[in-house]
Amino acid sequence: MAARSYRVAVAGATGAVGNMMIRVLEERGFPVEDLTLLASSRSVGRELTFRGRSIPVRELREDSFKGIDLALFSAGASVSRKFAPLAARDGCVVVDNSSAFRMDPKIPLVVPEVNAHALESHPGIIANPNCSTIQMVVALKPIQDAVGIRRIVVTTFQAVSGTGKKAVDELEAQVRDLAEGRQPRCKVYPYPIAFNCLPHIGAFLDNGYTEEEMKMVNETRKIFEDPQIRVCATTVRVPVYYGHSESVAVETRKPISVEEVRNLLERAPGVTVVDRPKENAYPMPIHAAGKDDTFVGRIRRDESVENGLALWVVSDNIRKGAATNAVQIAEVLVERGWLGF
Amino acid sequence: MAARSYRVAVAGATGAVGNMMIRVLEERGFPVEDLTLLASSRSVGRELTFRGRSIPVRELREDSFKGIDLALFSAGASVSRKFAPLAARDGCVVVDNSSAFRMDPKIPLVVPEVNAHALESHPGIIANPNCSTIQMVVALKPIQDAVGIRRIVVTTFQAVSGTGKKAVDELEAQVRDLAEGRQPRCKVYPYPIAFNCLPHIGAFLDNGYTEEEMKMVNETRKIFEDPQIRVCATTVRVPVYYGHSESVAVETRKPISVEEVRNLLERAPGVTVVDRPKENAYPMPIHAAGKDDTFVGRIRRDESVENGLALWVVSDNIRKGAATNAVQIAEVLVERGWLGF
Numbered sequence: 001m002a003a004r005s006y007r008v009a010v011a012g013a014t015g016a017v018g019n020m021m022i023r024v025l026e027e028r029g030f031p032v033e034d035l036t037l038l039a040s041s042r043s044v045g046r047e048l049t050f051r052g053r054s055i056p057v058r059e060l061r062e063d064s065f066k067g068i069d070l071a072l073f074s075a076g077a078s079v080s081r082k083f084a085p086l087a088a089r090d091g092c093v094v095v096d097n098s099s100a101f102r103m104d105p106k107i108p109l110v111v112p113e114v115n116a117h118a119l120e121s122h123p124g125i126i127a128n129p130n131c132s133t134i135q136m137v138v139a140l141k142p143i144q145d146a147v148g149i150r151r152i153v154v155t156t157f158q159a160v161s162g163t164g165k166k167a168v169d170e171l172e173a174q175v176r177d178l179a180e181g182r183q184p185r186c187k188v189y190p191y192p193i194a195f196n197c198l199p200h201i202g203a204f205l206d207n208g209y210t211e212e213e214m215k216m217v218n219e220t221r222k223i224f225e226d227p228q229i230r231v232c233a234t235t236v237r238v239p240v241y242y243g244h245s246e247s248v249a250v251e252t253r254k255p256i257s258v259e260e261v262r263n264l265l266e267r268a269p270g271v272t273v274v275d276r277p278k279e280n281a282y283p284m285p286i287h288a289a290g291k292d293d294t295f296v297g298r299i300r301r302d303e304s305v306e307n308g309l310a311l312w313v314v315s316d317n318i319r320k321g322a323a324t325n326a327v328q329i330a331e332v333l334v335e336r337g338w339l340g341f
Numbered sequence: 342m343a344a345r346s347y348r349v350a351v352a353g354a355t356g357a358v359g360n361m362m363i364r365v366l367e368e369r370g371f372p373v374e375d376l377t378l379l380a381s382s383r384s385v386g387r388e389l390t391f392r393g394r395s396i397p398v399r400e401l402r403e404d405s406f407k408g409i410d411l412a413l414f415s416a417g418a419s420v421s422r423k424f425a426p427l428a429a430r431d432g433c434v435v436v437d438n439s440s441a442f443r444m445d446p447k448i449p450l451v452v453p454e455v456n457a458h459a460l461e462s463h464p465g466i467i468a469n470p471n472c473s474t475i476q477m478v479v480a481l482k483p484i485q486d487a488v489g490i491r492r493i494v495v496t497t498f499q500a501v502s503g504t505g506k507k508a509v510d511e512l513e514a515q516v517r518d519l520a521e522g523r524q525p526r527c528k529v530y531p532y533p534i535a536f537n538c539l540p541h542i543g544a545f546l547d548n549g550y551t552e553e554e555m556k557m558v559n560e561t562r563k564i565f566e567d568p569q570i571r572v573c574a575t576t577v578r579v580p581v582y583y584g585h586s587e588s589v590a591v592e593t594r595k596p597i598s599v600e601e602v603r604n605l606l607e608r609a610p611g612v613t614v615v616d617r618p619k620e621n622a623y624p625m626p627i628h629a630a631g632k633d634d635t636f637v638g639r640i641r642r643d644e645s646v647e648n649g650l651a652l653w654v655v656s657d658n659i660r661k662g663a664a665t666n667a668v669q670i671a672e673v674l675v676e677r678g679w680l681g682f
Contacts, residue, residue, distance in 0.1 A: 151645050151646060152645070153494045153590045153643075153645065155496035155575075155588035157498070157538045157577065157579065175516055175520070176520070179516070179517070179520070190621045191621075191625060191627065192627060195580060195581050195582050195626075195627070196581060196625055196626055196627045197498045197579065197581060197586045197625060197626055198625065199586070199588075199623050199624075199625075199638070199639050199653045200618070200621065200623060204618040204619050207641065207642070207644075208599070208618060208639065208640070208641030208642070209641060210618075230644070230645035230646065231645055232590055232643045232644070232645040232646070232649065232651060234496075234588040234590075234639070234651060234653065236498065236586070236588065238498065238538065238579055238580075239536060239579075239580050239581070240536050240537060240538060240580070241536050245538045245540070245577070247496035247540075247575040247577065247588075249494045249573055249575075249590075258549070277541070277545040277549060277551075278545050280531045280532075280541065282540050282541060283540075284532060284537055284538060284539065284540075285536075285537055285538055286532065286533060286536070286537045297540070298540050298549065298575070299549070300548065300549030300550060301548070301549070302494075302573045303548075303571070303573070304492050304493070304494065304571035304572055304573040305492060305571065305573070308573065310573060310575060312540045312575065
């Protein structure tokens with residue numbers, strides 16, 4: 001890590017991802033000289049702990065970024081749309097976890113294991129991809145590099161923490177309601193998520209897909225810089241607290257053996273292969289939760305198509321799917337001297 | 342319904358599916374003259390209710406089927422392997438819910454909405470397909486008939502009730518353990534199923550697939566009488582009590598519009614289309630539980646392949662996935678005069 005240290009801000013510090021950003025900055029020893037915590041006026045008065053020290057939450061304002069080197073944003077797309085350009089104008093580099101800038105052709109959309117090079121020409125704002133996209137491209141990058149990917153059919157099993165702390169609370173409350181014989185109450189989701197599956201993440205679009213599903217299509221193409229990759233996604237919310245799981249069927253351009261795929265993945269950065277099925281060793285959300293890697297298992301030939309592979313990919317959606325990936329982007333910026341634009 | 346009525350036995354009467362068989366025979370007004378309930382010696386002494394009358398559970402023995410016209414079996418494959426041929430030898434027609442005979446070329450494997458005709462030449466034993474196969478072929482039958490299906494990529498979200506009552510109890514107990522700060526105890530599954538996903542249903546085979554996944558491949562081909570259909574399955578246990586969900590990507594042989602598919606499915610027997618996504622209307626396990634139909638929604642074009650379609654299919658795994666399908670098979674036998682062989 002560089003000897004220099006940086007004035008860092010977290011915008012949306014009191015949310016689930018913002019909180020985790022603070023924790024990951026500390027865990028990974030990011031060179032923070034000074035940490036500013038920003039949130040809406042509702043959260044002013046709260047304090048959060050960083051390196052054993054209490055830091056007061058301040059109101060996010062237009063002038064919050066003067067003198068800040070790096071800001072990690074996780075306060076929703078509308079907040080990012082308003083404040084990220086102001087921060088960048090003041091010379092602060094923004095890593096934005098919202099969907100606001102992801103498909104903007106001028107803004108790099110980065111997963112460090114996959115396309116760190118795209119950071120080189122950043123214009124002051126860098127987009128952090130959607131959680132379900134991040135873990136999929138980390139797992140597929142070695143395959144894309146080796147033989148090219150023609151098509152991906154993915155079905156997700158997404159944790160409620162992806163919706164935020166209020167959804168974690170809602171699942172807990174619904175489980176309690178049902179245990180005590182009450183009707184489960186629904187505020188966050190339109191139906192109970194306890195002991196149910198909701199094939200509905202983000203708003204429905206005219207083509208019958210959800211926003212979340214189209215993020216997986218469009219972000220995958222942008223990150224891989226390969227507009228030819230075809231993706232069909234079905235994204236489903238399941239009663240899991242932390243950790244998204246994905247069933248991924250891949251059709252490669254050239255043939256590759258399952259053994260080669262396993263070997264490539266075992267050497268791939270950010271990937272842990274857990275794939276000894278006869279010993280009941282496969283990735284699961286309860287094991288991935290709290291870890292930064294993407295876990296890949298159930299690696300097998302998809303016999304239903306030429307050059308077919310099937311995988312099961314699990315990662316902590318709040319860590320690698322959001323906070324860890326954002327901090328890793330910042331680490332690359334520091335290492336390569338790209339903090340500043 | 343025929344004027345005649347029948348001496349019926351349920352073997353495995355005390356299990357989750359056996360119990361539901363009794364309930365479905367009553368609900369659907371099956372012409373039962375006399376109901377015999379059979380189970381292992383452990384269950385002798387218990388009584389179960391049919392049409393308001395208590396019936397004692399008797400021990401399943403080699404001579405249990407003398408004078409019985411129809412037996413519904415749901416007591417596991419080894420019990421079926423031993424007792425179903427004995428029952429058939431005594432002139433009893435067996436509808437067997439286990440995997441024992443499903444892939445036997447002499448034994449019909451039947452979903453009445455799909456291949457009732459296969460019952461005509463039954464040799465005294467008829468196999469009830471696997472739960473996850475049944476709901477998928479009910480949903481896909483109209484598409485197969487209209488344009489042919491080339492390939493299916495399916496990922497399942499399967500309820501714990503498919504494993505039996507002990508798994509329902511285990512999920513309940515784990516939720517309680519976690520709520521009270523204890524480690525969840527695992528007896529039925531190798532890991533906690535509460536707030537987790539297990540990509541593991543049935544034993545793992547040498548090809549990296551599970552038994553459950555290969556059932557979906559092989560049974561689909563047999564039921565559709567189409568060995569050309571290619572199927573890639575990933576089957577996953579989720580913390581849901583009742584109702585399996587399936588994300589199904591289909592490649593058809595000839596083109597068909599999404600509107601045509603929706604129209605075909607709206608007229609299809611055993612199917613209820615729930616597909617008004619902008620009104621949050623889509624199938625879910627908590628709505629399918631307790632119903633006999635297969636619910637289909639999220640019907641949309643899969644743009645990632647020529648002639649691609651994507652669907653979301655949900656059904657009660659204990660009803661249509663097991664007990665209801667078995668009773669429907671018996672109804673066809675009665676209606677067409679095929680009870681007897």
